[in-house]
């Protein structure tokens with residue numbers, strides 16, 4: 018807050034607003050705002066000292082500039098952590114300074130495991146959120162922030178696409194629908210509920226996903242329903258800020274294990290952070306395969322073109338369009354038009370021919386879009402896998418391979434990761 022708004026804006030109201038708690042809560046723990054600031058400064062001093070003690074161990078590795086900047090990145094800027102870290106307790110716990118918090122609720126005092134999440138796309142961020150809320154000390158390590166990840170390209174409509182509809186996937190989808198629908202009730206999240214049509218052209222198409230969707234209606238040409246849609250530029254920024262406010266630290270770095278596999282991965286992560294975390298969560302999308310030597314991951318290339326919105330409020334998806342995968346998803350500032358679904362294609366460059374074909378199909382489906390100016394275009398490689406990976410092997414937990422359903426499954430799968438850590 019000091020960095021973004023200046024010290025003059027550092028008031029008790031601003032602090033508690035940022036933390037997402039009631040203003041009065043601060044005065045339950047501190048006599049006045051000055052006492053809070055003193056506690057904060059002392060806490061920061063200890064954190065900085067602890068962080069810097071790891072620096073000598075890095076002598077002879079990397080460059081001085083990288084080591085110093087990694088250290089600065091790992092220095093927590095926002096939350097109050099307890100030192101030394103204690104094991105997580107269940108129920109209400111008390112830290113040495115007499116502050117209390119309840120496990121299960123949003124909690125600024127981390128006393129759980131130290132966890133590094135690799136990946137800052139929608140999966141990594143949502144996992145980081147749920148683990149921080151569960152009381153773990155979490156650091157996200159990623160070489161691209163959310164705004165530059167595949168997640169930023171998504172149409173981000175709640176709908177399970179390019180993923181096997183197994184029962185646990187459907188359950189994660191159900192949880193995802195509920196969580197996103199709740200976020201749609203809060204201003205500023207970038208999530209809204211929108212009605213639309215899932216075009217069904219094949220007899221016997223699997224419609225088991227409809228169980229998660231209240232009030233859906235089977236109509237002649239498909240299924241009409243109301244689902245959450247996230248405007249990725251707003252939603253990912255909101256999620257990043259929310260995660261940071263929960264005390265999650267961010268480090269910009271590429272994880273490069275000496276060889277693929279869990280042991281080398283933990284070592285590589287420790288080299289970046291200066292200490293070995295209790296657990297590493299692999300949520301690196303398409304990058305996950307290389308980290309673990311998993312040959313089952315592959316890209317499904319998706320191209321989109323974003324047009325000015327002529328006033329559309331309803332979306333439409335047409336997966337089995339004879340011309341190719343087609344969808345139109347209106348957002349506040351534009352309309353996402355897609356798409357392509359090219360399995361095994363690693364080309365991240367916009368293909369003008371593919372764009373022309375997308376626009377032809379989209380105009381046929383929604384004639385109002387004809388003549389609307391192109392605002393932007395993008396390509397994203399959906400992180401696909403024969404089956405998404407969600408399991409624990411020793412200190413490594415995996416959560417990747419969400420294909421075209423990362424937003425749809427994010428909250429449900431993040432809760433599963435939290436369960437795997439608690440088991």
Ligand SMILES: Cc1cc2nc3c(=O)[nH]c(=O)nc-3n(C[C@H](O)[C@H](O)[C@H](O)COP(=O)(O)OP(=O)(O)OC[C@H]3O[C@@H](n4cnc5c(N)ncnc54)[C@H](O)[C@@H]3O)c2cc1C
Pocket residue numbers: 135136137138139140141158159160161162163166167168169170171172173174175176270271272273300301302303304305308318319320321355356396397398399400417418419420421422423424425426
């Ligand atoms: C065109 C398109 C439309 C889509 N539409 C929808 C939709 O409507 N609904 C829906 O639910 N889903 C949709 N998706 C799918 C969705 O975008 C993905 O499933 C989701 O973004 C995957 O998220 P992720 O966090 O796993 O991966 P990513 O967003 O790719 O994030 C991966 C993260 O890992 C980091 N990383 C990777 N390797 C390393 C490494 N070695 N070291 C450090 N960091 C690393 C990256 O820097 C990045 O931060 C769409 C996708 C595309 C391309």
